[in-house]
Amino acid sequence: MIKEVKILETDILSNNWYILKKITYEYVKPNGTKLTQTREAYDRGNGATILLYNKEQQTVILTRQFRLPTFINGNANGMLIEACAGLLDKDNPEDCIKRETEEETGYKITDVKKIFEAYMSPGSVTEILYFFVAEYSKDMKVNEGGGVAGEEENIEVLEVKISEAMEMITNGKIKDGKTIMLLQHVKLNEIL
Template sequence: MKATGQQPGVRIVKEELLSDNWYILKKVTFEYEKNSDQWETQSREVYDRGNGATILLYNRKKQTVVLTRQFRMPTYQNGNETGMLIETCAGLLDKETPEESILRETEEETGYRVDCVQKVGEAYMSPGSVTEILYFFVAEYNEDMATGLGGGLEDDQENIEVVELPFIQALNLVKSGEIRDAKTILLLQYAQIHGLLKEKTNSLHILIAGPYRSGTSDDPVLIEKNVQFMNEIALQVYETGHLPVLGEWYALPLIATAGSTSLGDEVFNRIFHPSSIRLLDHCDAVLRIGGPSQGADEMVKVAREKQLLIFEHLEDLPPVTQP
């Protein structure tokens, strides 16, 4: 190989079209200048699918990112049992600038119309066989930018699920291998390294949702164990800097004061679950813990409808920056 700064000579000898069914696959025969001015004839298959752009949407206030989830046949053919991948929004350039393309793709796939984007880099993603250059962008989003549900274009046979995740959970999914798409890993690590979401300083008011009566057959000892478990989790949440709350803390004293005489009586049912639903209006997030529980699952469902954050593990809670 020639010394740094000197470019090797390349002479294209022949290009053969192998396929243009979807994009363009060629066999390129070329002469390559090696050491001592020697030339060697080589052949490579080159896949030209155009260039693309990808974007990470992030929200500092909510400490969330917006990703997508969709089926990818090539991964299904190579070890991905379901073929589903979690990815950043992305698309090919369609006679547009990278910025124009990613603004369009963002609205089509995620349902958010962002005002401006920041380019953070560009890279060849598979230079051994694919010509594509991918342009990387980031942009902050909020709920006021929502114009629809996203999901991609039906005409393009796109079936895209929009996934809003706490940023720390997305990073944990990279660590666990559940996120294994290169562009997504690069953008999430960029956001982490450059502190894009660091401005969060306020603690979250987090409702702890777990089994209360579920799996106990209304045995008071087992119910007390469930409550104790939730209290212990609440303490750990508090020690992270957030403000935990249990629906039971509010509901049980009210139920006793209202004259309930047994679990599941009319007074209990009138207050227990409805008071927790009302409490959600004053919370920022739900932490779902423990085993099966119809009531806890209902809390998560309502929280999603209210667009609250949903956490499933303590380690997914965002750090609180103390003043």
């Protein structure tokens, strides 16, 4: 177990969209030896994600949108099916996910349940993600969703049976980690 971690130097490599830092730090190894290392960390802020579910219909609400990193990494059209999510933008996680849900899916929800929080890529990204679930019904639909026009999100809203969503994990149509975690949560906890 390492101890006595001390940041020696932080350089900003990019501050274009989010912040990419080069950090030099030292720590003490279990045998007492000091070691200095340099790593890069991408700081994009923290986020929240949610899976909307309907018990009566046995359905969930998902989104589909273009994700450049997936395109770069071989996803032919760059489109990714995922759960609604967004950055906190100085909101608390619950307020953030309510706002994002309405913007992206068109559903105005009031009752959300936090189920856990997780680091999604702790080897390089500082973000912690807050996970929520909420029940939805047709009468909660207040607009078409799709994201904020000025942000060019171009989000397609999908309503799918939970059985189909689980099959989409198996057949590779859903490859997003947060979405897989949320879908497995509702199945493992017999919510749907």
